[in-house]
Amino acid sequence: MKTGYFFEMLISFERSIGKAEELIAVIANYAMVAVIVWQVICRYFLMIPTAWAEELARYIFVWLCFIACGIATRENKHIEIDLISTIIESKAADPERVTAALNKVTYIVSIVFLSITTNIYTQYLFQIVRRGQRSPALKVLIAVPMTAALVGFALMIFHYICMLVVPDQYRKKPSTEPERVE
Numbered sequence: 001m002k003t004g005y006f007f008e009m010l011i012s013f014e015r016s017i018g019k020a021e022e023l024i025a026v027i028a029n030y031a032m033v034a035v036i037v038w039q040v041i042c043r044y045f046l047m048i049p050t051a052w053a054e055e056l057a058r059y060i061f062v063w064l065c066f067i068a069c070g071i072a073t074r075e076n077k078h079i080e081i082d083l084i085s086t087i088i089e090s091k092a093a094d095p096e097r098v099t100a101a102l103n104k105v106t107y108i109v110s111i112v113f114l115s116i117t118t119n120i121y122t123q124y125l126f127q128i129v130r131r132g133q134r135s136p137a138l139k140v141l142i143a144v145p146m147t148a149a150l151v152g153f154a155l156m157i158f159h160y161i162c163m164l165v166v167p168d169q170y171r172k173k174p175s176t177e178p179e180r181v182e
Helices: 003-045 051-074 083-091 095-131 143-165
Strands: none
Touching: 003 051, 003 143, 051 143, 083 095, 095 143
8 A cells, every 4th residue: 555545535534534523513504593592482482491501502602612722723823822932933944844743742641641531531421320420401422422523533543643644745635626627
């Protein structure tokens, strides 16, 4: 198997994961809005408050946030301090190469940090699962909304690994413009 084929397959898989992340985020956003609108209608117009709506909206929001962390990682949209990059651009002989190396170091540090955090959080989540704690209104295992963090961490680790190992030449996004036929 050729190396280029592996990178193309990995990028294709990453794009598929990215599309799934975006679809889940859109569905979660609409679901959260629908639940909140339902809660407002019930509380202020029907005078029947719903105990479950606020909790469900909160859990959907938690899942949405952690799925969005994966999207932000894939699109390299996380908050960053670009002071070092600015200095490198003005001082380095080959700023593009130095910035690329600095980005690789950042990806490695992020992967290590997320791996350690995932390990610690997984141990904590197993303790929660053993206790069998349930949410007050919905009566679902509290581990269900808490698993969102693990999913988000895994998505971020996956995207950082892809950004680390796949050369830039394979990362070019396919053109969205239609081909011109003359």
